[in-house]
Amino acid sequence: MAHSPKRKLFLDLVRAIFRINGLLLADGDRMAEGVGLTSARWKVIGIIALSNAGVTVPGIARALGQSRQAVQRITDVMQTDGLVSYATNPRHKRSVLVQLTDQGQQVYHALRTVQDPWAIGLTDDVPVDELESALRLLQRLIFRMEKP
Amino acid sequence: MAHSPKRKLFLDLVRAIFRINGLLLADGDRMAEGVGLTSARWKVIGIIALSNAGVTVPGIARALGQSRQAVQRITDVMQTDGLVSYATNPRHKRSVLVQLTDQGQQVYHALRTVQDPWAIGLTDDVPVDELESALRLLQRLIFRMEKP
């Protein structure tokens, strides 16, 4: 199996994923610094913005596939920075809902105006069906890795 | 452009890359803990093992697309753990060569015996050409992001 071409292919894919992950974070930081964010924070802001009624911290963590402690610390910092606010959760006494403040909304939209052209430019000459099939492959691998 | 399906597709792809990056690190840690490694360390060990004559710390960093400081810290720890050794570099007075010790070699091979079946099993029913095209797409994106 050590000589399986598929094995080498897969390990190359793993290396590419590590590499592009780092590059995406670097690009994200570069785009976000204009609005005073870091990539970890706009990842969280993106999830909150997608929800209408607010989400709990563990809910954000599950959506991102991260530990709730990591998300908790980020939301705490963003609260002191005035980007998010905690609202009482009618369905759970201790688990509060995280919502974007007006300032948080403004930052989110400012970020979008930078992020959207970046996303478009990067995939300029990449056919849609290639994006689709790559996404399907990754999601398939994710699914298999999440169900042990 | 906000309604471009390609934009949403790309952002889904970005999310999938973040997700699978985390899962790969978690799986890597799980596999590596049996031999006393972490995923950051086997990434470095893998690069060293591929080189015959030894590589410099900045060389490893370039291969991984990371900062040399991050790699330096890892190799320092692995040296005190006896996995790697520093050899004088005939081509550079200050920049030493990192080499695997016998123990490092053993750990590397022990890791392979766990990692290879994992790689095979994960891509069991994934056609080779799908892996190839996904890899090509990622490498294309990487190339565009590396050349600003």
Add this chain to the structure above:
DNA sequence: GTCAGGCTGACTGTATGTTGTCAATCTGGC
């Protein structure tokens, strides 16, 4: 209603990664 088990917040420790800075070394053009 009660209670066991799950979920959540808070805290701690550790690992990893980035950027920035400084001095020492190396390289290549002249």
Add this chain to the structure above:
DNA sequence: GCCAGATTGACAACATACAGTCAGCCTGAC
């Protein structure tokens, strides 16, 4: 040979992420 610019090692500050732990709250089965 010499010097400007790149490379390297060393150190520091900071951000992010994970795992573990504990106590309090919630949910659902009984």
